Amino acid sequence: MVGDNSLLLVDDDRPFLQRLGRALEQRGFAVTTAESVNEGMNALKRSSPAYAVVDMRLGDGNGLDVVQALRNARSDARAVVLTGYGNIATAVTAVKLGAIDYLAKPADADEVITALTRSADERAAPPENPMSADRVRWEHIQRIYELCDRNVSETARRLSMHRRTLQRILAKRAPR
Structure with a gap:
């Protein structure tokens, strides 16, 4: 990983948060974790990471608030939104607020890294096993x-x- 490899990971599913956090650290990211919108916002006040992976639905609010705050704090930051409830309207909103991609849970570390590091003109590959x-x-x-x-x-x-x-x-x- 070249340059700034700081990453904020926000998810209220603790086992998933810990597993994904470890996997991203093993791949060269400096990971800060948060389990709520409030914790995510506090982490952003301390430092603005180059990358973020944020769950859409959190116990205390919407993860898109964290994405928008990150984009306001650091315009070059790259954020990916994770959700168990994928739909077009929320995907469009996520992108408008600054997310570069939108992945359905459970996403693995390789999918997340691919989404975070993909160039703007590169298209995402179609899913291997889409939902019926x-x-x-x-x-x-x-x-x-x-x-x-x-x-x-x-x-x-x-x-x-x-x-x-x-x-x-x-x-x-x-x-x-």
Whole structure:
């Protein structure tokens, strides 16, 4: 790694945070970890890293706030957003706020490094095993359910779906 290799890693899943942090350190990054938006913002006040890997949904807010603060503090910083809830609207928002890429969890260290170091004109390779249409639908339903504070009736109304149908979907395991 040449030049500034400082990296801020923000994720509220502690085992994932520790595993990815170690893997990135082994690949030459100087990693600072944070488990919340608040911790991430405090880390940015101490120093502005060259790279950041930030989870989208954190216990105390939205990881995009950390991405935006990093971009304001250091315009040349390269940030990647990780999320378990991938959708086009949040991907567009992440890029508008300064992220250079958007990866679905669980992403491994090699995927993260590739995204962080890819040149601006280089296109990302298509995924080897993309989510099935059933899985994308299930993820979307889960996301809306969470946004509605796990209120089945409200979720069903917003999805224009019968409440009992939604309950059956929520009771099943996630499709592959």
